[in-house]
Amino acid sequence: MSPQQDLSSRTGTTAVGPPGARPLKHRAKGRGRRPGLWPVVLICCLIAAFSLVPLVYVVAATVNAGWDTIVELVFRPRVGELLLNTLALVLITVPLCVVIGIGGAWLVERTRLAGHKAWSVLLAAPLAIPAFVNSYAWVSAIPSLGGIFGGVLISVLSYFPLVYIPVAAVLSRLDPALEQSAASLGLGPWRVFFRVVLPQLRLSAAGGALLVSLHLLAEYGAFAMITFDTFTTAIYDQFRSTFNGAAANMLASVLVLFCLLLLLAESRTRGSARYARVGAGVQSSPQRLRLGSWQLPAQLGLAAVTALALGVPFWHVGRWLIAGGAAVWERADLLQALLQTLGYGLAGAAVTTVLAFPLAYLVIRHPGPVSKVLEAVNYISSSMPGIVVALALVTITVHNLPAIYQTSIVLVAAYALLFMPRALVNLRAGLAQVPPTLDEAAQALGKPPLVAFLKVTLRLSAPAAAGGAALVFLGIVNELTATLLLAPNGTRTLATQFWSMSSEIDYMGAAPYALLMIVLSAPMTYLLFVQSKKAAGQ
């Protein structure tokens, strides 16, 4: 065993070595294949097959359209415009989210920042504000907001917590022994950060960045409100004009290609290092760096970010609420929308988390081409905008499963398709922190594999599951287009009602729905924030 591996396994931190240095417990092939594995693989295949439904629908529509139609509809200037917009959006927004997310997390967790506890919550809080509520607030503030600048502004302010939260969680639990060793070998604080700390954040930052990118590809409401055209807004426009037009499906195919590229990029970043903490070594709490003269700029920077991400939406929602007075609260459908949103959020979160578990387990415990493909399949579905997934489900249920057409079953299924990666990313990180040795030890002590799994692995990954479920809930509260198409007749969610009012520029009438969406999202965001730290500490 090399010294480096020894150090990392003792301290429970990441082995940042060459890929060949994968150590320890990887069983020799052929010997002792786990008896419980095949059912898991089978379940994962079924889930993957289910999540392939929208993709197959889009591909089938593309093939049916024929080559001439494809050429005519894909190779035209409009698609070039959309490509440029979407590409620029991803290339500018994701790095900004990563910089703000990691920078904020580092300041809050590893420096003597005044009020770091308050800041640590404030930086997670923007996740409770739906992107299209953010858009609504910013359009109220600057009516002419739009274009790539507007798109990037709204996206960064809405989505940077997706990077911040997991990175902060890892940073708060990172054992400083490795950094101390590096410092003792003569590295300055900056070099320690870039050479020791940053590589250990790779998994969480890449996962967060992937979520941000997928959001950017699928977001509709926020960009429609500020008139910034992406593939998703264009697909929605096409669907609104022709419901399932060839052009919309062609645009969706291009979007799917986009997603494949992103997944490839992310899996490259993730690498193959191990992240499990092995051994019971006592971890000292991280040392906080003195900020000195950097204290003021740091405070100002964080104040600016929170003022833009939280201050602007709260100010404008408050302004419209005051302007609307008591009258805006008298709408009969407010309570109905609140209850239905809550119901769908909870049901969707529960179903999605349960479905994601076998996949996460397979990916972490049995990494290989099969698990990679099964995992990627789920990301592809979620990268497609809600409207595409919804349309596939409408078409299939109306023709083949009329009994469940326009029932809540289909809508919950759509939520599971759309938000599976949120649960998956969290569960994956959580499971990666549960050392398989514990499970194996339980089995060695005579527990059957299933019991050992339930008693050890499932229990230890519960916080991660709760975090994933919270993220799914947040997604459902904000979901718009799939809900519009699939919901049972008469359904009104906060998101659909907010959208209906705000698109008639009835900003006062929309404000109570905006506030309720934030109120509903806030505890979930907090849960997510707390659980992600717990998960990182396992």
Place this chain on the structure above:
Amino acid sequence: MSTWFTKKTFSKTSLAALAGASVLALAACGGSPAPAGSSAAGSEQGITVYNAQHESLTQAWVDEFTKETGIKVTLRQGSDLELSNQIIAEGDKSPADVFLTENSPAMTQVENAGLFADTSKKIQEQVPAEYRPSTNKWTGIAARSTVFAYDKTKLKEDQLPKSLMDLQNPDWKGRWAASPSGADFQAIVSAMLELEGEDATSAWLKGMKENSKAYEGNSTAMKAVNAGEVEGAVIYHYYWFGDQAKTGENSKNVALHYFKNQDPGAFVSISGGGVLASSKHQDNAQKFLEFVTGKAGQTVLQTGGSFEYPVGSDVAANDQLVPLKDLDAPKVDPATLNSAKVTDLMTQAGLL
């Protein structure tokens, strides 16, 4: 020991929370006060309306209608062509009893798919022939006029376009807006297609791609005019009146220009209503349309906040509006308006 205990408690509470969550969720989805979960079974005589009209207007109709007849109405909200295509995909299995639109092309589409029942005699008597198709497969329920909403601080009357067709000229580059993805605008283009032919329309759309700015919705386009982002927008008249009646915040710099002279820009678009042939509640569905086109339903248009034109039962328009007869609209048979062709042309022009 203590950490093990907390973990144990935690996992138990979280599992219990998940279980509780699902139960609560099902309760909320299935048993909420509104008839949400009852799509398939439905109440015995209640009807389902696929509604592409503004929700607030239809809600006002529904409230009055239910008060008068006791018949419950469930609304499904969507846009014109989204819902028309959905009804066609659903075919005879459609849960819809009635379909209401903002414009007529979507009605024609459903009619051509053979999915509408005939409207009742009473409806035909209440709505003059010019506001319904001769086939009587659906009926007009309201009307709206095309206007050029302009920034009165920037444009004087002699600087306004004489015809909608002028907006394709290079001197209008970057100066006007529309909402090309909406059914409203697509109805205007379908009228242009009918009046001016395919070549002229295609050329106009290419000019529009060059000259105009696209916004999401007519209200937003008007708001952009008001904010000085563009000098004018092609929208329908009532967005301006609606905003004036509220705070006026989004239209205080805006005035309306009516093209008149039977110009394509003077097009009056008919909102439609029809009963689905597959409806299992034919009587109640017809009753609903009879109510909407009757005195009480049309009076909602006259006195309510929608500012759309009544078309039936001799109810006059809100007196703030230019009377329908004075608009000098071009003669277009709503049954000839073709939405599929319009979408194709707009896609070719790069607007969609």
